[in-house]
Amino acid sequence: MYQGFYNLASGMLTQSRNLNVVSNNMVNLQTAGYKRDQMVSSTFQEEMLYRTGRRAKGNQEPLATTSKIRTASRTYVNYDQGSYETTDGIYDFAIGGKGFFCIQTQNGVQYTRNGSFAVDEEGYLVQGENGRVLSTEGQPILIENEDFTVDAYGHITAPALPDPEGMDSAGTDSEGANGTDTTLDFGTIRIVDFADYEQLHKEDNGLFSTNQAATPVTGGETQLLWKTLEKSNVDMVNEMTAMMSSQRALQSAAQVLKMYDTIMGKSASDVGRV
Numbered sequence: 001m002y003q004g005f006y007n008l009a010s011g012m013l014t015q016s017r018n019l020n021v022v023s024n025n026m027v028n029l030q031t032a033g034y035k036r037d038q039m040v041s042s043t044f045q046e047e048m049l050y051r052t053g054r055r056a057k058g059n060q061e062p063l064a065t066t067s068k069i070r071t072a073s074r075t076y077v078n079y080d081q082g083s084y085e086t087t088d089g090i091y092d093f094a095i096g097g098k099g100f101f102c103i104q105t106q107n108g109v110q111y112t113r114n115g116s117f118a119v120d121e122e123g124y125l126v127q128g129e130n131g132r133v134l135s136t137e138g139q140p141i142l143i144e145n146e147d148f149t150v151d152a153y154g155h156i157t158a159p160a161l162p163d164p165e166g167m168d169s170a171g172t173d174s175e176g177a178n179g180t181d182t183t184l185d186f187g188t189i190r191i192v193d194f195a196d197y198e199q200l201h202k203e204d205n206g207l208f209s210t211n212q213a214a215t216p217v218t219g220g221e222t223q224l225l226w227k228t229l230e231k232s233n234v235d236m237v238n239e240m241t242a243m244m245s246s247q248r249a250l251q252s253a254a255q256v257l258k259m260y261d262t263i264m265g266k267s268a269s270d271v272g273r274v
Contacts, residue, residue, distance in 0.1 A: 009257065011249065011253045012250055012254060012257070015246045015247075015253070016250060018039045018041075018246045019243065019246050019250070021037050021039045021075060022242050022243045022246065023243070024037065025037060025234045026234070026240075026243070028206075028232055028234065029232055029234050029236060029239075031232050032094075032113075032114045032115065032116045032229045032230060032231065032232070033082070033094075033112060033114035033115060033116075033206055033230045033232070034082075034113075034114070034232035034234065035077050035078055035079055035202075035206075035232070035233060036077075036078045036232065036233055036234045036239075037075050037076070037078070038075065038076050038077075038078060039074075039075050040074060040075070040076060077197075077200070077202055078233060079197055080233045081097075081230065081233065082230045082231040082232050083230075084096075084228050084229070084231070085228065085229050085230075085231055086227065087227055087228065087229055088227060089227060089229075090146060090227065091116075091117040091118050091125070092115060092116060092117070092226075092227055092228060093115030093117060093150070093189065093224060093225065093226060093229075094115050094224075094225040094230040095113060095115065095191060095222060095223075095224065095225070095230065096223045096224070096225050097217075097220075097221045097222030097223065098193050098217070098221070098222055099191040099192060099193045099217040099222050100112060100191065100192055100193065100194075100208065101113070101114075101115060101127065101133060101189065101190070101191065102133070102134040102190045102191075102192060102214075103127050103130050103131045103133060103207065104131045104132045104133075104134055104140060106131070107209070108209075109134065110130070110131075110207040110208060110209050111192065111200075111207065111210075111214075112127060112130070112206050112207050112208065113206070113230060114127060114128075114206045114230075115127075115228075115230065116128070117133060122142075123142050123143055123144065124140045124141065124142055124143070125140070125141040125143055125189075129205075130207060133189060133190075134190050135187035135188055135189065136154075136187070136188045136189075137187065138190070139187070141156065141186055141187045141189065142187075143186055144186065145158055145184075147159065148184075148186060150189075150224065150226040152223040152225075153188060153218070153219060153223070153224065154188045154190075154191060154224040155185075155187075155188045156185075156186040156187060156188070156189070157184060157185055157186065158183070158186065159182075159183060159184070160182035189224060190216065191216070191217040191224065192214035192215060192216055192217060193214070193215050193217050193222075194210060194212055194214060195212065195215070196212060199211070
């Protein structure tokens with residue numbers, strides 16, 4: 001009887017945590033570059049073996065003969081690439097392939113797949129309120145004017161505006177040039193990748209942090225898509241199915257737990273009369 005209490009209570013806690021994960025995925029359905037989370041549960045016995053470091057040893061000693069108590073093991077991030085959406089935003093970018101944008105945050109350099117950028121009041125390219133976007137030189141990117149173009153390598157350039165003070169009546173500057181041949185170089189957006197995604201830690205606002213070294217991505221299978229955003233990889237149908245399944249499991253466990261409590265109370269009162 002008591003084993004049933006533990007099994008049901010642990011199952012309710014596990015399903016409640018899974019509902020939180022699913023709800024967060026659904027909330028971020030429209031968030032560019034969002035990567036869905038997936039909770040994995042295990043038995044109490046498996047979790048104890050994992051945390052004590054005894055799972056991989058040859059001569060394992062069983063903790064118990066059986067364990068039906070479920071516990072939330074951990075939450076995995078699904079790094080599958082989302083679909084692309086073409087926009088008219090000149091500050092919208094997407095990574096075609098593997099890699100992450102580098103953002104200078106208050107907590108150091110962090111990484112994201114969300115390429116919905118803007119410019120701050122000083123003219124620097126930023127990713128929302130998270131921080132400034134870094135170039136391949138590791139410096140923030142200053143956008144001096146909006147008449148720029150971006151190639152597949154993330155190189156941002158713009159034609160230089162002619163200097164009115166240096167132009168004569170014929171539209172030629174003092175050196176004989178027409179003032180339109182010079183190109184402004186704003187820098188190249190830095191894209192990096194990592195050898196082990198398991199070492200990435202998911203932060204708030206779609207950011208990731210890690211202690212492992214970042215590897216610059218240059219050409220090859222990865223390219224930068226301009227005026228394009230990567231959608232989240234959340235499938236609403238799958239999330240709705242998972243939510244209904246967890247809700248039903250939670251409700252069923254609650255009903256059975258209530259029945260157990262009634263039986264225990266009745267048993268105690270009947271024994272007390274005897």
